[in-house]
Amino acid sequence: MRSMTGFGRGTGQNKAVQVVAEIKTVNHKYHDISVKLPSILQFLEPEVRDLILSSVTRGKVDFFLKDLSPGRAKTVQVNEGLVTEYLRAAKKASQRFKLKGELSVESLFRMPEVLQTTEEERQETEQKKAVLEAVQEALKALEKMRQSEGARLGKDMAERARDITGVVQQIRQRHKAVMGEKIKAFREKVAEFLPEPLQDQIRLSTEEGLLLQRHDIAEELTRLDSHLEALGEAVREKGSVGRKLDFLIQEMNREANTVGSKSADSKMAQSVVRLKELLEQLREQVQNIE
Numbered sequence: 001m002r003s004m005t006g007f008g009r010g011t012g013q014n015k016a017v018q019v020v021a022e023i024k025t026v027n028h029k030y031h032d033i034s035v036k037l038p039s040i041l042q043f044l045e046p047e048v049r050d051l052i053l054s055s056v057t058r059g060k061v062d063f064f065l066k067d068l069s070p071g072r073a074k075t076v077q078v079n080e081g082l083v084t085e086y087l088r089a090a091k092k093a094s095q096r097f098k099l100k101g102e103l104s105v106e107s108l109f110r111m112p113e114v115l116q117t118t119e120e121e122r123q124e125t126e127q128k129k130a131v132l133e134a135v136q137e138a139l140k141a142l143e144k145m146r147q148s149e150g151a152r153l154g155k156d157m158a159e160r161a162r163d164i165t166g167v168v169q170q171i172r173q174r175h176k177a178v179m180g181e182k183i184k185a186f187r188e189k190v191a192e193f194l195p196e197p198l199q200d201q202i203r204l205s206t207e208e209g210l211l212l213q214r215h216d217i218a219e220e221l222t223r224l225d226s227h228l229e230a231l232g233e234a235v236r237e238k239g240s241v242g243r244k245l246d247f248l249i250q251e252m253n254r255e256a257n258t259v260g261s262k263s264a265d266s267k268m269a270q271s272v273v274r275l276k277e278l279l280e281q282l283r284e285q286v287q288n289i290e
Contacts, residue, residue: 001234001241002290003149004028004059010137012130016123020066021134023052023142027288028060037131038067043124044131051132055139057240058290063138065131077116086111146290153285154235160282161231164252167275168224171259171268175217178264217262220255227252242289249283 004027012019019041033056035049052061090103108114231248234241256279260272 001150001154001237002143002146002239003153003288004146004242004290005149005288006142006146008138008140008142008145010134010139010141012133012135012137014126014130016069016126017130018068018070019130019134020068021131021138022064022066023135023138024062025056025059025142025146028058031056031058031061033061033063035063037065041065041067041127041131044128047128047132048135051135051139055143056290058242063135065134079114079116082111082114083108086114150289153288157235157282157285158232160278160285161228161235164275164278164282165225165228167271167278168221168228171217171271171275172221174268174271175221175264178268217259220258220262224252224255224259227255240290242286245286245289246283249279249286253279253283 004025006025008023010021012021033049033052035045035052037045037048048063048065052063086108087103093099094101227248231245231252234244234248253276256272256275260269260276263269263272
């Protein structure tokens with residue numbers, strides 16, 4: 001089980017390329033991925049996104065890549081064709097307007113586009129290797145952090161699940177005792193008005209059955225037991241279990257509401273309130289599980 005919250009950092013480098021990758025994840029209802037790369041490395045976005053998707057299946061993901069590569073070698077070339085045109089134009093102007101002087105090298109170099117600077121191109125294979133290396137390292141660090149946080153959450157959730165199991169058992173025991181008291185009180189009340197020989201046993205049995213049925217919570221408690229068992233198994237699973245846990249909490253809340261509506265006395269009602277509090281605490285934790 002993994003937390004949706006985490007951070008990872010990785011580096012990738014070779015002779016020409018040096019990059020640093022950072023990835024941050026937080027809990028989110030949907031799967032939202034943001035990838036930001038330097039313009040020169042935009043062509044690698046599909047592969048970077050696929051790597052992230054293979055590792056992170058839920059939550060909001062922010063990925064950043066910094067290019068710290070050393071400056072590329074530069075070369076300066078003279079645009080000889082343009083220099084020829086400048087010289088021809090200078091000579092023509094000198095003859096036509098009877099101007100004196102010659103065009104110096106310094107003056108020529110100041111002319112637009114005479115000097116052309118080019119940077120050495122980096123090989124895409126080198127860029128790709130460095131970037132993917134950084135992404136994979138960042139994802140490993142992220143996974144380690146999310147696993148650690150997930151283990152902590154899992155331990156805490158297991159403790160809350162044990163508390164819930166205890167409350168369910170209290171409700172079961174209290175319900176059994178209260179229903180025994182209600183049946184006894186019902187029979188005593190009937191006996192006040194009708195002598196025992198005149199009591200309609202079939203009718204009494206029917207009324208007792210209706211009383212038990214109105215407050216019967218055996219099915220709801222059994223389902224709560226089943227959901228708690230499934231929750232314990234899910235907490236021990238690897239991979240993405242957040243949605244499964246979410247569903248189980250919803251179902252347990254549904255059963256708790258039904259038990260609350262059938263509460264036979266105030267003590268049971270108080271136990272149901274405690275049950276709902278624990279389920280809400282559990283639900284809040286599940287929001288952080290992938």
